[in-house]
Amino acid sequence: MADPIITLTTDFGEEGPYVAAMKGVILGINPAARLIDLTHQVPPQDVRHAAYFLAESIPYFPSDVLHIVVVDPGVGSDRAILYVEIEGHRLLVPDNGCWTLIPASPERVIRVEEPRYRRASVSSTFHGRDIFAPAAGHLSCGLDPERLGPAISEWQRLAVPMPRPLPDGIGGELVFVDHFGNLITNIAATQVKRQPTTLVIDSQACPDFAWVSTYADADPGRLVVLVSSNGFIEVAVAEGDAAKRLNVMRGASIVLRWA
Amino acid sequence: MADPIITLTTDFGEEGPYVAAMKGVILGINPAARLIDLTHQVPPQDVRHAAYFLAESIPYFPSDVLHIVVVDPGVGSDRAILYVEIEGHRLLVPDNGCWTLIPASPERVIRVEEPRYRRASVSSTFHGRDIFAPAAGHLSCGLDPERLGPAISEWQRLAVPMPRPLPDGIGGELVFVDHFGNLITNIAATQVKRQPTTLVIDSQACPDFAWVSTYADADPGRLVVLVSSNGFIEVAVAEGDAAKRLNVMRGASIVLRWA
Amino acid sequence: MADPIITLTTDFGEEGPYVAAMKGVILGINPAARLIDLTHQVPPQDVRHAAYFLAESIPYFPSDVLHIVVVDPGVGSDRAILYVEIEGHRLLVPDNGCWTLIPASPERVIRVEEPRYRRASVSSTFHGRDIFAPAAGHLSCGLDPERLGPAISEWQRLAVPMPRPLPDGIGGELVFVDHFGNLITNIAATQVKRQPTTLVIDSQACPDFAWVSTYADADPGRLVVLVSSNGFIEVAVAEGDAAKRLNVMRGASIVLRWA
Numbered sequence: 001m002a003d004p005i006i007t008l009t010t011d012f013g014e015e016g017p018y019v020a021a022m023k024g025v026i027l028g029i030n031p032a033a034r035l036i037d038l039t040h041q042v043p044p045q046d047v048r049h050a051a052y053f054l055a056e057s058i059p060y061f062p063s064d065v066l067h068i069v070v071v072d073p074g075v076g077s078d079r080a081i082l083y084v085e086i087e088g089h090r091l092l093v094p095d096n097g098c099w100t101l102i103p104a105s106p107e108r109v110i111r112v113e114e115p116r117y118r119r120a121s122v123s124s125t126f127h128g129r130d131i132f133a134p135a136a137g138h139l140s141c142g143l144d145p146e147r148l149g150p151a152i153s154e155w156q157r158l159a160v161p162m163p164r165p166l167p168d169g170i171g172g173e174l175v176f177v178d179h180f181g182n183l184i185t186n187i188a189a190t191q192v193k194r195q196p197t198t199l200v201i202d203s204q205a206c207p208d209f210a211w212v213s214t215y216a217d218a219d220p221g222r223l224v225v226l227v228s229s230n231g232f233i234e235v236a237v238a239e240g241d242a243a244k245r246l247n248v249m250r251g252a253s254i255v256l257r258w259a
Numbered sequence: 260m261a262d263p264i265i266t267l268t269t270d271f272g273e274e275g276p277y278v279a280a281m282k283g284v285i286l287g288i289n290p291a292a293r294l295i296d297l298t299h300q301v302p303p304q305d306v307r308h309a310a311y312f313l314a315e316s317i318p319y320f321p322s323d324v325l326h327i328v329v330v331d332p333g334v335g336s337d338r339a340i341l342y343v344e345i346e347g348h349r350l351l352v353p354d355n356g357c358w359t360l361i362p363a364s365p366e367r368v369i370r371v372e373e374p375r376y377r378r379a380s381v382s383s384t385f386h387g388r389d390i391f392a393p394a395a396g397h398l399s400c401g402l403d404p405e406r407l408g409p410a411i412s413e414w415q416r417l418a419v420p421m422p423r424p425l426p427d428g429i430g431g432e433l434v435f436v437d438h439f440g441n442l443i444t445n446i447a448a449t450q451v452k453r454q455p456t457t458l459v460i461d462s463q464a465c466p467d468f469a470w471v472s473t474y475a476d477a478d479p480g481r482l483v484v485l486v487s488s489n490g491f492i493e494v495a496v497a498e499g500d501a502a503k504r505l506n507v508m509r510g511a512s513i514v515l516r517w518a
Numbered sequence: 519m520a521d522p523i524i525t526l527t528t529d530f531g532e533e534g535p536y537v538a539a540m541k542g543v544i545l546g547i548n549p550a551a552r553l554i555d556l557t558h559q560v561p562p563q564d565v566r567h568a569a570y571f572l573a574e575s576i577p578y579f580p581s582d583v584l585h586i587v588v589v590d591p592g593v594g595s596d597r598a599i600l601y602v603e604i605e606g607h608r609l610l611v612p613d614n615g616c617w618t619l620i621p622a623s624p625e626r627v628i629r630v631e632e633p634r635y636r637r638a639s640v641s642s643t644f645h646g647r648d649i650f651a652p653a654a655g656h657l658s659c660g661l662d663p664e665r666l667g668p669a670i671s672e673w674q675r676l677a678v679p680m681p682r683p684l685p686d687g688i689g690g691e692l693v694f695v696d697h698f699g700n701l702i703t704n705i706a707a708t709q710v711k712r713q714p715t716t717l718v719i720d721s722q723a724c725p726d727f728a729w730v731s732t733y734a735d736a737d738p739g740r741l742v743v744l745v746s747s748n749g750f751i752e753v754a755v756a757e758g759d760a761a762k763r764l765n766v767m768r769g770a771s772i773v774l775r776w777a
Contacts, residue, residue, distance in 0.1 A: 002262065005519070007279075013559070013697030015567075019575035020525075020556040024578030031580055032520040035554060036294060038279040041272070044698050045757050049274075056276035060283030060388070062290055071316040072759055076732025124732040126747030129578070179272030180303050214335025214383040229385030239304050239332055261521070261550040266538075295553060297538040302532070308533075315535035319542030319550055319647070385569055405698050438531030461535050473642040475593025488644030 004034040007061075009053065010070045010128065011042040018126065022068075022133040026121065029137025043072040047096050048250075049104070051158050052176045054091075054229055055101035063088025067100055068128075068136050076124035081112040081131055082147050082155060084224050090139070092132050097158035114150040117139060155254040163187045169198070169257030172233070174250050181241030184234050189227040194258035201235065202252035215239065225256070262291040265398040266320070269329045269387065270301040270313065281327075281392040284378065288396025293331050297326070302455025304332040307357050307509075310417050311435045313350075315489055316358035327387075327395050328357055335383035340371040340390055341414060349390050349398070351449065356417035372408040422446045428457070428516030431492070433509050440500030443493050444513050448486040453517035458484060460494065461511035474498065484515070521550040521668050522658040524542035525579075527571065528588045528646065529560040536644065541638065547655025548584070556585070563591040565614050566768075569676050570694045572609075573619035574748055581606025586646075586654050587616055594642035599649055600673060601663050608657070622684040647660040662684040681705045687716070687775030689706050690751070699759030702752050703772050707745040712776035717743060719753065720770035733757065743774070 006026060012018040017041050028034050038057060042050045050071040058067060072079075072094040073162065078219065080095040086106040093099045095111075117138045122130040136146060163172035163186055172187040184199070199206040209223040218224045219237040228234035236242050243249070265285060278299050285292050291336040299314060301309045309330040317326060331338075331353040339354040345365040352358045354370075371390065376397045380399065381389040394407060422431035422445055431446040442460070458465040468482040477483045479498040487493035495501050502508070524544060530536040537558050544551050556575060560568045590597075590612040604624040606716065610723045612615045613629075632766040635656045640648040643702040649730060652770040653666060665670055681690035690705040701719070727741040738757040746752035751774065756759050763765070 005286065005290070009279075009381075013696075014555075014557045015561070016694070016696040017557075017571045018696070020527075020571070020575035022580045023525075023554060023556070024575060024580075024583075026581065027523065028580045029580070031523070034293070034552070036282060037296065037555065038282070039273045039274075039276075041274040043274070044759075053274075053276045053279070057283060058281035060280045060287065062287045064290070065283075067285065074734045077734035079734075081456075109707075123745075123747035125744065125752075129747065150681065158672040176275070178275040178277070179270075216336035216338075218334045226384065227382075229382035229388065234384075241303075264545065264549070266541075268538075292553070295541060296555065297533075297541070298532045298535075300533040302533070312533075312535045312538070316538035316542060319539045319546065321542075321546045323549070324542075324545065435534070436576065437534040437536070438529075475592045475595035475597075487643075488641035488647065493643075502563075 003034050004030070005034045005036060005065045006136050007036045007038045007065060007067045008040070009038040009050065009058035010040045011044050011046065011050070011237055012040050012070070012128070013254040014040050018128065020204065021129045025129055025133035026137045026140075029134060030140045033137065033140045033247045037082055042071050045071065046100050047073070048158065049198060050098040051101040053104065054099055058089050058091070058150055059087070061089060066090045066092070068129040068132050069093045070100055070132055070163055072096065072127065075127050079098055081127065082146055083110040083112055083135070083139075083163055084108075092135055093154050100157045100188070101160065109155055110145050111149040111152050114147060117143070117199045118150060161186050163191060166255065166257065168259070169255060171253065174240040174248060175251050176250045180236070181245070182228075182234055182236040183242050183248065184228050184230070185232055187233040187254070187256065189231055189233060192233060192256060192258070193196065196225060196256040197259045198255070198257035199235070201246055202248045204246060262293050263289070264293045264324045265395050265399055266295045266297045266324060266326045267299070268297040268301065268309065268326065268427035269299045270305065270491050271299050271329070271387070272310070274301050275289045277387065277484045279290060280388045284388055285396045285399075287394060289399045292396065300377065301330050302459065304330065305318070306330055306332070306357050309357040310360040313358055317348050317350070317361055318346070318349060325349045325351070325369065325398055327396055328352045329387035329391055330357055331355070331386065334386050335458055340373055340386065342369040342394070342398075342406075342407055343367075349396055354415050356415040357511050359416045360419065368411055368414055369404050372404060376402070376407060397439050399467060399493060401490050420445050420451060425514065425516065427518070428514060430512065430514045433503040433507065433511045434440050436499075439495070440504075441493055441495040442501050442504035443489070443508065444491055446492040447493060451492060451515060451517070455515040456518045457514070457516035458494070459514040460505055461507045463505060465505070520550050522548070523552045523554060523555045523583045524654050524658055525554045525583060525585045526557040526558070527560065527568065527585065528558045529562050529564065529568070530558050530588070530646070532540055532558050533734070536646065539647045543647055543651035544655045546654060551655065560589050563589065565589055565591070565616050568616040568620040568641065572617055573621065576607050577605070578691055579607060584608045584610070584654055586595045586650050587611045588646040590614070590645065590648055591617055593645050597716055601628040601653070601657075601666055602626075603628050608729045610654055613674050615674040619674045627669045627670050627673055628663050629670050632665060635661070635666060642769065680706050681709060684773065684775065686777070687773060689771065689773045692766065692770045692772060695768050696762045697741065698754070699763070700754040700762035701731070701747075701760050701766065702746050702748070703750055705751040705774065707749055707751060707773070710751060710774060714743060714774040715777045716773070716775035717753070719764055719772040720766045722764060725766070
């Protein structure tokens with residue numbers, strides 16, 4: 001059997017020693033663990049960014065992988081740390097809702113509180129190193145999750161913004177801006193009844209857009225609307241950066257209308 | 260025998276879920292695959308950057324490694340996806356020439372088109388997740404590459420800019436600007452007949468340079484010309500950033516003359 | 519037994535081929551090596567940054583791990599390359615003091631000079647690929663470190679800035695600015711006798727700060743002073759960036775006074 005896999009998702013960046021310290025602690029407990037970086041570039045304290053990231057990546061993993069997520073503005077407060085099983089995926093997360101956009105109901109949620117599976121001295125500001133990493137190390141060695149703490153039935157959830165139907169159209173919002181400046185919305189492709197003829201983003205009318213299947217269908221520099229790889233409506237600039245072009249950020253409104 | 264290695268080279272950055280989704284898909288097919296990040300910081304859609312990157316890194320790997328490269332402005336168009344074997348290295352690449360600066364002739368090139376080795380649903384904008392990752396997973400499990408599609412003999416190639424000889428000198432161009440702001444040229448060290456006395460970059464005369472063996476041979480801040488670690492002429496600033504100092508980018512011209 | 523682990527810490531960034539080339543060379547010698555990135559985001563040539571990074575991460579690793587560190591402004595000069603064993607940790611480092619803030623005495627230090635364990639051709643500007651990577655590959659295959667060169671007893675050391683006691687207070691300096699803009703000082707928490715009432719950073723009085731246990735104890739945006747996860751005094755902004763707020767960098771002075 002392959003050695004156990006542990007992934008890491010944080011907002012720590014890479015210039016400081018925090019990710020490295022976590023890797024050291026995990027390997028100190030389980031030298032056979034296979035560590036995989038998912039990202040350390042979640043914007044600082046941006047729980048909603050983390051939530052989108054997890055919803056769009058964790059479901060692709062096989063179910064025996066353990067995912068550590070440390071995007072944790074509440075570190076050291078009385079917010080809980082959770083061990084979650086959801087569609088067979090296993091997560092260690094702060095209880096701030098970061099995992100709750102994964103579209104499924106969890107099989108179980110455990111509050112991690114057993115001191116035996118922490119570092120001997122626990123700081124107030126780096127639970128990634130002192131609680132998450134040791135718990136992951138022990139779980140990857142086969143520790144029964146029930147040993148970490150009690151099962152619970154209440155936890156923080158993120159509200160999902162829902163699009164609203166309009167006469168001959170639909171209104172939604174930008175839920176993610178990716179590395180290319182592509183704007184991903186919360187409007188499912190299936191909610192768009194006909195090819196859109198009107199596009200308004202953040203109150204700016206964008207008359208000159210093309211409805212395409214993929215970026216290469218338009219000339220470089222053209223504003224395009226298409227179905228994103230996750231089945232939602234996306235606004236992009238072919239070989240360009242739509243976020244910069246339109247000067248918009250996550251949370252901006254979008255309206256599509258069809259004739 | 261060691262578990263199979265798969266490397267990843269993309270322009271996806273790390274803040275979004277794309278690299279993570281690819282890793283999930285690969286491990287879902289082959290949980291024993293050992294994933295190694297080469298880079299996710301190729302500038303968006305910059306095929307020429309990717310080509311230099313691959314030419315300067317792939318040859319150092321042992322031959323049984325499988326390299327996935329997703330720098331793919333043509334995603335979803337009719338551009339092909341290729342499986343390439345070149346000097347024993349194995350690559351999955353979009354057919355945009357990104358691999359063609361590796362200085363060798365390929366042993367074989369296969370057009371990847373067999374639907375059986377894709378995800379069940381293939382998006383138009385994320386073939387990294389839907390075609391490259393599953394193909395890599397299956398290949399790492401021992402799939403015969405011939406099962407992916409037909410061998411072909413035509414593919415896209417990048418033109419290599421060649422330096423031109425001058426009277427008592429040589430003219431070339433900057434083919435890579437690295438993280439330190441060092442300027443790597445297309446002028447092989449062997450083409451420089453004597454120690455240069457004149458340096459012109461992007462039409463700027465740079466009178467005060469030193470010809471050195473390594474950065475530490477000059478005082479910090481000094482403009483230096485030296486032989487780069489790949490055998491080509493490099494312009495740098497000792498403990499500084501030549502690209503910023505001279506305000507130049509890839510593609511700028513360079514002229515060296517000797518007395 | 520688990521396959522041998524080799525970590526990588528560099529200032530190479532990720533857009534260029536340097537890290538990838540090193541990984542290729544290591545795997546060419548030992549295909550079973552498990553490569554772990556610690557960081558490639560040390561600021562260029564910033565030995566002191568690397569030293570803090572290593573002091574705060576290496577001690578968390580188990581002792582059989584081999585750590586390659588290439589932050590090396592002296593590459594190609596007569597500076598030595600060292601193999602170090604310190605509290606059981608194994609390092610390959612340039613002799614510029616980058617490892618000397620790890621709080622322990624080394625068990626042994628060897629000067630790496632045996633040509634047999636280098637690449638056949640050694641460049642003047644990329645010893646990471648040509649000397650460090652092959653040495654690491656061979657060490658991970660079980661090479662006796664004594665084969666690399668002679669044991670030595672003299673090496674470069676970084677001076678550690680010491681805080682100075684003041685009447686009812688203490689003066690120190692900022693020794694690290696992390697990804698969040700948190701300011702880590704060289705003042706141990708144990709040196710602070712009572713709760714501070716006065717804070718001066720880089721000659722700026724900061725009257726409105728809160729003394730807290732963790733970030734979440736203050737309202738977002740509040741300047742806070744707390745004990746960092748390494749036991750030293752830290753200045754931060756709750757859910758914000760103290761370095762930007764105060765416009766300070768590493769090396770700035772800090773004074774704490776208590777009534």
